[in-house]
Amino acid sequence: MVNAAFVAPYLLEATSQFVLAAARLPGVRLGVITATPLERLDPELREAVAGHWEISDGLDPQQITDGVRGLSAQLGPVERLIGILEQLQVPLAQVRDALGIPGMDETSARNVREKSRMKDVLRAAGLPCARHQLVHHTDQATRFLDHVGFPLVAKPPDGAGAKATYRLDTQQDFDSWLRAAQGSPSEAWLLEEYLTGREHTFDSVTLGGQTLWSSVSDYVPPPLEVLRNPWMQWTVVLPQDVSGPEYAEIHRAGPAALRALGVETAFSHMEWFARPDGSVAISEVGARPPGAQLASMIGFSHDVDFFTLWARLVLRDEFDRPDRVYASGTAYLRGMGRGRVRAVHGLEEIRRDLGQLIVSARLPQPGQPASSSYEGEGFITVRHQDTGAVREALDRIISGVRVELVESD
Ligand SMILES: Nc1ncnc2c1ncn2[C@@H]1O[C@H](COP(=O)(O)OP(=O)(O)O)[C@@H](O)[C@H]1O
Ligand SMILES: [Mg+2]
Structure with missing residues (x-):
């Protein structure tokens, strides 16, 4: 026991x-x-x-x-x-x-929790990530800008959920971010080179320092884009087959990153970019399972109960490698504007045409307040053996379903 x-x-x-x-x-x-x-x-x-x-x-x-x-x-x-x-x-x-x-001990926990330290460790291990600088005052920030150029990303050094994360495109963006940052001078900020390309996750199981299994998913579009466009409905896709050349490099770099950071036994959640030149940049690592929707999708794609799989690993050091039998994906439903949900349009057609693919959903309910998070007012999760069918279904959902919001005066 x-x-x-x-x-x-x-x-x-x-x-x-x-x-x-x-x-x-x-x-x-x-x-x-x-x-x-x-x-x-x-x-x-x-x-x-x-x-x-x-x-x-x-x-x-x-x-x-x-x-x-x-x-x-x-x-x-x-x-x-x-x-x-x-x-x-x-x-x-x-x-x-x-x-x-x-x-996990404190040293490793800090490696994964403090974004600046994480990138120092990764870089020292020869693993690619965005150039970065922890800044405490104006001079440091300006020097980093001179060195790297626009666009930059500014974020809290220990943030989560993309809170207070900004893309700075112009001198004007930079100056106004700096003015706001100076409002709390004791706070440090992390500035990063802006990465372009496609953003993905690498969710994996490490047992006694060995990566035994992993799952890759695609964010479409990247979370920061979603955050900057409050009306944008977006998707996360777990392709059925992630053994192709576009994922080959993360299967090497992901486990190497976990080793460098000192992750021994964990279900961890990593985010990474596939850059336009085909190279990988590791964006961040959490030595904890992914959020609820991604956790459920991993379960759907592998026909397992994710939560039990996770609990066995972290409590009993037990893990049976599940096979990836399905592609799955979630469409996040978001209203345009502010206030409360008045109605959701387009659901009939989705139910009629895609009902067989839908495995989970939380539909926005009339009267529900608009969400402050980029996860939006609701979601629909689909699953199918064929990744193309999942992508198509998600596209149909985000273009066909409209969440209507009304100002609640
Ligand atoms: N250097 C970067 N280049 C481009 N986009 C970035 C960069 N850093 C963060 N982002 C975007 O901002 C989002 C949130 O940043 P992240 O570092 O993952 O913080 P959090 O811990 O809040 O999730 C990322 O998912 C990504 O879309
Ligand atoms: Mg993140």
Whole structure:
């Protein structure tokens, strides 16, 4: 029996799927450390977990340490400490180091969490990535611009979800970004050379430092484009066959990057660019599973329950390589404008023509507020053996479905 603690600051639906799979894994006794009180847990989840420890700040290493000690008293010594949130990876590693729990240590967690350090490590290992500079003041930023030229990308050095990430095309963009950045002079920013080309993910399983399996997906268009165009409906595609020449280089560079960063046992989520000249640039690495939709699509493409596959890996060091039998993809539905959803148009035709391909959907509901995230108001996920059929279906969805928003005065 393995005793494990799962830190989930808030037990929202996306996280709950991971917690539930971990709690139901045979041979595992799982306690949750969370700000959600026991009586507010979903009944299914309350039934499945073996322990619950409430904390007020789900990212505070001291509170997590207290939680692990508390759960150890309830369950027996905690041997695994896990969590899926990007922002949790360093605190979790600090607590593991302090309590002698196996798993990723603080050095490796910082390598994957701090974007500037990550690129330093990758570059030192001879792995290609965008030129970058962590900047603390105007001179540094201007020097980097002089060196690299436009366009640049400016982002927080430890961001997630593309928050506060900007593309700077002109001197005017640069000056106004600089003025805003100077508003909080204590903050450091990361400036990067702008990468062109197609953006992809490389999601993979590493066990004891060996990459055993991976999944590539295509973002169409890249997330930053989606972010800059709030009306843009977009797609993520998992081609059925990712053994072709366009993916050959990432199958070499991806595992090499994980090795350089010190990722031992993890389901990790990497983003990379296929540049117009055919070369690869690694964009970022998270030593945690991808977000909910991509996780589900990996499940659909391989006919497995992704969440159980992940839980077995991180809690029991077990992994059975799944075959990729289907292509799958998600179309993200986004309204144009502001306010609330009034109606969704074009669904009838999609249901009629593509119903057989649709495996999952969350349709925007009338009255629902417009989303502030680039994931939009809803999504439709499709699956088929043929990648072309998936791409075609997604194109039909994003061009045929229209989310109508109305200003809610
Ligand atoms: N150097 C870059 N060149 C081009 N686009 C970039 C660059 N850095 C980031 N982006 C775009 O911004 C998005 C968010 O940046 P990323 O570094 O992945 O941060 P986050 O951790 O917030 O996801 C990326 O998915 C990509 O589309
Ligand atoms: Mg990213």
